[in-house]
Amino acid sequence: MVQKFQKFSELIFVSTFVLLALCFFLFIYYIAFQIHSSLDKNDANNKVKYTSHILFVGPRGDADMFNALFDGAHSKATEYHAILEKLSPSSVADERGLDTWLNYASYVDADGVIVFSDDESALIEQPMNTYGSAIPVVSLINTNPESSQVVFLGTNKYEIGKCFAEEIFSYEEKLQKPVKTIFALVNSEKNVSAADRILSSIQEELFKNKQRQRNVLVKEFSSKGIGPVNDEVRNLILNLMETHGSKLILCFSANDTIMAAQALIDLNATGEIGIIGLYENNETMNYIEKGIVFSVISIDAFSMGMEAMECLFSLINKGHTNNYGSADLIVLRKEEGL
Amino acid sequence: MKKGIRRRLMQSFFLASGIISLVVIIITFAVSSVVNTIANSYTSNAKLKEYSSLLVDVEESLEGYMSLRTYETINTYYTLRARFDMRSFDLSRYPSDNPILQSEYVVFQLVVSFLQNADSAVYAWRAGNTTETKKHYTHALNAYVFLMERIAELNDLYFNANVQRYNVLLEVVKKVSLGSIFIIMIIILLNILLVYFLVSTITQPLVEISEVANRLAERDFDIPLFSYSKNNEIGNICRAFNRMIISIREYIDTIWEKAIQENELREKEMKMTALYQEARLNALQTQIHPHFLFNTLNTGAQLAMMEGSDKTCSFLEQVADFYRYNLQQTGQDVSLADELGLIETYVYIMKVRFGDRFDFITDIRYGNLQIRIPGMIIQPLIENCIKHGFAGMTKGGKISLSVYEKDASVYISVSDNGCGIPLEVRNNLLEKTNPIKSPANTMDPSHGVGLTNVISRLRMYFKRDDVFFIDSNEDGGTIFSIRIHNVHDFIDR
Numbered sequence: 001m002v003q004k005f006q007k008f009s010e011l012i013f014v015s016t017f018v019l020l021a022l023c024f025f026l027f028i029y030y031i032a033f034q035i036h037s038s039l040d041k042n043d044a045n046n047k048v049k050y051t052s053h054i055l056f057v058g059p060r061g062d063a064d065m066f067n068a069l070f071d072g073a074h075s076k077a078t079e080y081h082a083i084l085e086k087l088s089p090s091s092v093a094d095e096r097g098l099d100t101w102l103n104y105a106s107y108v109d110a111d112g113v114i115v116f117s118d119d120e121s122a123l124i125e126q127p128m129n130t131y132g133s134a135i136p137v138v139s140l141i142n143t144n145p146e147s148s149q150v151v152f153l154g155t156n157k158y159e160i161g162k163c164f165a166e167e168i169f170s171y172e173e174k175l176q177k178p179v180k181t182i183f184a185l186v187n188s189e190k191n192v193s194a195a196d197r198i199l200s201s202i203q204e205e206l207f208k209n210k211q212r213q214r215n216v217l218v219k220e221f222s223s224k225g226i227g228p229v230n231d232e233v234r235n236l237i238l239n240l241m242e243t244h245g246s247k248l249i250l251c252f253s254a255n256d257t258i259m260a261a262q263a264l265i266d267l268n269a270t271g272e273i274g275i276i277g278l279y280e281n282n283e284t285m286n287y288i289e290k291g292i293v294f295s296v297i298s299i300d301a302f303s304m305g306m307e308a309m310e311c312l313f314s315l316i317n318k319g320h321t322n323n324y325g326s327a328d329l330i331v332l333r334k335e336e337g338l
Numbered sequence: 339m340k341k342g343i344r345r346r347l348m349q350s351f352f353l354a355s356g357i358i359s360l361v362v363i364i365i366t367f368a369v370s371s372v373v374n375t376i377a378n379s380y381t382s383n384a385k386l387k388e389y390s391s392l393l394v395d396v397e398e399s400l401e402g403y404m405s406l407r408t409y410e411t412i413n414t415y416y417t418l419r420a421r422f423d424m425r426s427f428d429l430s431r432y433p434s435d436n437p438i439l440q441s442e443y444v445v446f447q448l449v450v451s452f453l454q455n456a457d458s459a460v461y462a463w464r465a466g467n468t469t470e471t472k473k474h475y476t477h478a479l480n481a482y483v484f485l486m487e488r489i490a491e492l493n494d495l496y497f498n499a500n501v502q503r504y505n506v507l508l509e510v511v512k513k514v515s516l517g518s519i520f521i522i523m524i525i526i527l528l529n530i531l532l533v534y535f536l537v538s539t540i541t542q543p544l545v546e547i548s549e550v551a552n553r554l555a556e557r558d559f560d561i562p563l564f565s566y567s568k569n570n571e572i573g574n575i576c577r578a579f580n581r582m583i584i585s586i587r588e589y590i591d592t593i594w595e596k597a598i599q600e601n602e603l604r605e606k607e608m609k610m611t612a613l614y615q616e617a618r619l620n621a622l623q624t625q626i627h628p629h630f631l632f633n634t635l636n637t638g639a640q641l642a643m644m645e646g647s648d649k650t651c652s653f654l655e656q657v658a659d660f661y662r663y664n665l666q667q668t669g670q671d672v673s674l675a676d677e678l679g680l681i682e683t684y685v686y687i688m689k690v691r692f693g694d695r696f697d698f699i700t701d702i703r704y705g706n707l708q709i710r711i712p713g714m715i716i717q718p719l720i721e722n723c724i725k726h727g728f729a730g731m732t733k734g735g736k737i738s739l740s741v742y743e744k745d746a747s748v749y750i751s752v753s754d755n756g757c758g759i760p761l762e763v764r765n766n767l768l769e770k771t772n773p774i775k776s777p778a779n780t781m782d783p784s785h786g787v788g789l790t791n792v793i794s795r796l797r798m799y800f801k802r803d804d805v806f807f808i809d810s811n812e813d814g815g816t817i818f819s820i821r822i823h824n825v826h827d828f829i830d831r
Contacts, residue, residue, distance in 0.1 A: 023521060030517065035372060050432060082433075083434065083435060083440060085440070130450070
């Protein structure tokens with residue numbers, strides 16, 4: 001019995017020792033794992049080898065469009081082993097000219113630049129890298145014809161005008177009566193020439209339909225300087241309502257559309273006057289949903305961002321691509337299932 | 339190898355202490371590593387700050403040279419530039435989706451761009467090329483602005499990452515502290531168990547030995563032997579106990595055998611006493627109330643004396659003496675002289691009764707008659723001769739009583755010239771009187787006091803069988819012989 005007890009005790013002893021050692025090494029492993037994982041979170045975990053550094057330059061305004069374009073481009077970045085760096089002023093104070101960002105592209109020796117400018121007049125000078133080679137640039141939506149960039153992906157202003165005219169007809173159908181006076185709101189600081197081309201296209205289309213007499217009133221406002229821009233837009237709309245009884249407002253940017261919608265809300269005229277805007281963002285979509293904005297003519301920004309990356313890498317890898325690309329227009333309305 | 343209790347106890351103590359010490363040391367080392375890691379959390383920020391300070395110095399020296407264009411300023415620029423080159427900072431050289439590495443990459447590119455433009459501006463300025471100087475200097479300054487912004491951004495990223503790491507490590511320290519307490523508690527518990535089992539291993543045999551010792555103390559010897567075979571102190575104790583238990587058992591067996599023998603002897607003695615009492619009773623019963631008879635005889639003797647009948651008076655006195663002897667015999671043994679005196683009285687009585695029918699001859703050739711023998715031994719033999727030996731004889735009977743020494747033994751012999759005893763009866767008498775073979779109450783009642791009673795008492799008194807013999811003599815009669823061995827042991831002193 002004594003020997004049996006001793007054997008049992010020895011078994012307990014060995015089991016205890018093994019258990020103890022196991023617990024202890026598990027604990028040490030736990031500590032090491034915790035330290036390693038804490039360091040791992042901060043250290044490089046760069047499993048994908050990136051070979052290209054692309055800059056995506058955009059404005060502070062129209063951030064939704066910019067983000068959609070960037071997301072589209074970014075979705076293609078991994079395919080090209082590229083890192084896409086978004087360059088956009090974080091505040092008005094931080095706002096820098098396009099040329100500054102292009103110089104930055106030179107300093108960081110970027111492999112390519114995609115530029116989304118809300119100002120058609122902005123001139124793009126193709127930057128040079130450290131070795132004196134030109135850095136490929138793709139500009140989106142708006143471009144200055146005098147720019148030296150190689151590729152432009154944008155919208156055909158004539159097509160946009162035709163689309164506006166069709167929306168005017170649709171609005172009249174909705175009202176079941178013609179709109180005699182149409183009010184076109186143009187920002188004198190940005191894209192005046194583009195607005196002019198769109199307006200001429202609209203008038204051309206309206207003229208084709210001679211059964212009804214319509215008058216398009218173009219009113220410019222300035223967003224430059226310090227002051228409540230909304231007040232100017234509101235006063236313009238109030239004046240036109242009182243003098244011309246206008247029932248439809250045309251806007252040529254997302255911000256203009258928002259200002260017009262806010263003015264109608266202020267004037268308590270949301271049911272009386274319709275708005276047809278250009279380019280969407282979250283707020284315009286909200287106004288469409290509420291019925292304040294009749295429709296918005298826009299593009300598929302995500303697809304355009306993807307196409308911009310394809311064009312840019314076609315330039316980088318092959319040295320050539322189509323110099324011009326036009327995006328398909330889409331019309332966003334409440335009844336079309338927002 | 340012999341492992342003593344002391345060594346095993348020391349081993350268990352040192353093992354437990356060693357395990358706890360080792361665990362505490364390793365845990366302390368682990369905690370120290372974590373704390374060191376925490377302490378180094380902000381090293382990257384410090385290094386980047388130092389790196390950016392050098393860049394600032396380089397930029398200021400560039401500004402100085404661009405403003406003054408002196409030997410001292412260009413010397414300062416090149417000195418700081420060389421110092422900056424020597425001060426390496428490990429920045430990522432490739433784009434990355436990791437924000438820190440990407441920022442490092444951008445900083446690296448901006449540093450390269452800044453230095454290239456700065457160097458180009460210095461070369462152009464030394465060469466007096468104002469246009470190139472202005473161009474490169476402007477680019478250098480622009481790059482420097484971006485560089486400082488990006489360094490600040492990188493510093494923020496480092497800081498955020500380090501804060502995160504710091505928090506994670508603090509969390510680790512908390513977990514490690516709790517875990518350490520938990521582990522140490524578990525290890526202490528396991529150590530307690532370990533020591534308990536080790537000490538139990540050592541003490542359990544002692545406990546069993548103690549239990550066995552207690553049972554032995556309570557005279558319980560029906561215990562198994564120890565099977566503990568290890569060659570240590572406990573093994574020695576177990577073996578010693580085993581030897582002791584075996585010795586005690588052997589001793590008990592010996593005592594037990596002796597007790598059985600003594601018990602047998604005691605039983606024999608008791609049986610002899612019972613036979614003697616029975617013989618006396620039988621003898622007295624045959625006389626019908628001996629006391630009454632004794633008193634009556636005394637009265638008769640006095641009457642005979644008053645009437646002047648001397649013979650009758652003498653007879654009655656002899657009879658009274660005979661019965662007095664019987665009544666006085668309360669002990670088991672008497673002296674041979676007393677027994678011979680009784681025989682003379684008895685023969686006198688028988689002579690009065692039977693007249694000349696027989697003669698009685700005594701032949702005493704042994705001087706010391708103080709030999710102790712059982713009482714009422716010889717009288718039944720003479721009675722047997724008269725009643726059975728002389729049956730059918732009217733005269734001519736002869737009874738001889740002799741006491742003599744032969745072969746270091748004393749013989750008491752009673753012989754007659756009667757009809758004798760058949761051999762079968764003799765053998766039957768001797769066999770029946772064997773106390774082992776036959777019970778005492780199976781004596782033949784036809785012999786009065788009974789020969790069987792006499793033989794049994796003799797054998798029991800002298801504790802041997804060869805004390806009584808029955809033989810035939812030359813006249814066809816019977817010789818009863820009592821042999822007393824070692825006569826000196828029975829002489830009354």
